Amino acid sequence: MTDHQDSRSLPVTDKGLALWEVVTVITSCLIGEWAVVPFAAGRGFLTAIPILLAIGFMIFSHWYRGESLRAIGFRVDNFVAAVWILILPTLGAVIVILALGWALSGSAFVLRPFRSHLFLLPLWALVQQYALQGFINRRLQLAIGGGFKVTLLVGLLFGLLHLPNPLLALLTFMGGLIWAGVYQRQPNLLALGISQALASLTLAVAIPPSVINGLRVGFRYFN
Amino acid sequence: MKKPSISLVHLLIAKSIIETLFVSTLVVVSFLDVFPHFHGLGEVTTQAVSGWAVNSRNPAERVEVQLFVDDKFVTRTVANQSRPQVVTGGWATDEWHGFTIPVSAMELGNHEARVYALHNSGRGARKTLQLLGHAVRFEVNADGTLKSLDPPGEPSPSAVREKE
Numbered sequence: 001m002t003d004h005q006d007s008r009s010l011p012v013t014d015k016g017l018a019l020w021e022v023v024t025v026i027t028s029c030l031i032g033e034w035a036v037v038p039f040a041a042g043r044g045f046l047t048a049i050p051i052l053l054a055i056g057f058m059i060f061s062h063w064y065r066g067e068s069l070r071a072i073g074f075r076v077d078n079f080v081a082a083v084w085i086l087i088l089p090t091l092g093a094v095i096v097i098l099a100l101g102w103a104l105s106g107s108a109f110v111l112r113p114f115r116s117h118l119f120l121l122p123l124w125a126l127v128q129q130y131a132l133q134g135f136i137n138r139r140l141q142l143a144i145g146g147g148f149k150v151t152l153l154v155g156l157l158f159g160l161l162h163l164p165n166p167l168l169a170l171l172t173f174m175g176g177l178i179w180a181g182v183y184q185r186q187p188n189l190l191a192l193g194i195s196q197a198l199a200s201l202t203l204a205v206a207i208p209p210s211v212i213n214g215l216r217v218g219f220r221y222f223n
Numbered sequence: 224m225k226k227p228s229i230s231l232v233h234l235l236i237a238k239s240i241i242e243t244l245f246v247s248t249l250v251v252v253s254f255l256d257v258f259p260h261f262h263g264l265g266e267v268t269t270q271a272v273s274g275w276a277v278n279s280r281n282p283a284e285r286v287e288v289q290l291f292v293d294d295k296f297v298t299r300t301v302a303n304q305s306r307p308q309v310v311t312g313g314w315a316t317d318e319w320h321g322f323t324i325p326v327s328a329m330e331l332g333n334h335e336a337r338v339y340a341l342h343n344s345g346r347g348a349r350k351t352l353q354l355l356g357h358a359v360r361f362e363v364n365a366d367g368t369l370k371s372l373d374p375p376g377e378p379s380p381s382a383v384r385e386k387e
Contacts, residue, residue: 017231017232017235021231024235024239027242028238028242031246039252041344041345050245053242057234
């Protein structure tokens with residue numbers, strides 16, 4: 001990408017461009033979380049505008065940079081390898097969340113019934129992992145190289161997007177660290193999506209709603 | 224791979240502009256929705272605080288008003304009583320925008336009343352209060368009647384507009 005058209009014609013480096021791409025996607029998410037809810041109460045469908053802009057941009061960026069689905073992580077050849085890396089951290093996360101739910105509920109600890117909307121969790125987790133790893137992680141690697149710096153940044157950004165829900169921000173920060181590290185070793189979004197779906201499902205049924213506030217983030221957290 | 228004619232930088236700039244316009248539009252529309260201008264006033268009579276209220280955006284609406292005395296909520300009512308000067312003043316096409324809130328059981332002495340128009344927006348998700356006219360000072364006499372303390376000859380701006 002060193003002879004990139006944008007680098008030649010405009011005063012922006014490839015690293016700067018990659019960072020800018022990350023910022024624009026994060027901005028879209030923050031607009032959806034913090035601007036649409038308070039300013040368009042009762043018109044939640046408007047959240048789709050920044051989300052669609054972000055998704056459209058990411059797809060264009062992949063096309064522009066010549067990234068294939070396989071390169072992004074939509075592949076099966078390394079699925080088993082990625083699952084093997086993820087088994088322990090995912091099991092650990094599930095156990096920690098269950099323990100947390102038990103500690104926070106005391107004797108009243110019960111797993112809440114499975115709600116039908118939770119069927120969408122795997123899809124939602126896959127979309128999140130795509131944006132977080134398939135796009136942000138990859139662009140950060142372009143901007144500042146691989147390694148722990150990128151892993152840490154991905155975790156921080158994932159946590160940031162779950163503010164001001166304190167427990168969720170903390171858990172997603174830690175999850176973001178693990179998933180970003182795994183993606184750098186075995187870029188497989190399907191395995192990461194399953195891992196996140198399991199963790200989210202455990203979170204939804206085990207943590208008291210009063211603590212997790214219905215998994216609400218952004219301005220909706222205060223509703 | 225064949226590069227599209229539009230560059231990534233141009234797309235980033237375009238996306239930023241679209242998002243800025245989107246948020247700006249949201250803010251402006253939200254402001255207009257949340258804070259419509261209310262015409263009206265509150266004034267003290269011997270037994271009550273009365274006045275009228277009209278939502279400039281929706282003059283046919285019967286506005287809910289809330290009375291606060293000395294910054295404490297007293298009661299609420301709907302401004303749906305006859306007030307002919309609302310029509311003569313051109314604020315609405317019908318006269319049913321007046322209200323009268325009896326004031327009783329107040330301590331003797333001076334007080335300050337404010338009447339606010341309540342506005343719901345966002346399908347009930349947001350509520351705002353807007354002061355009608357200005358705060359009116361009044362005195363509660365020993366016989367329980369009220370006496371306005373607004374200086375005679377210095378009517379409030381709202382009252383002036385109502386006369387006009």
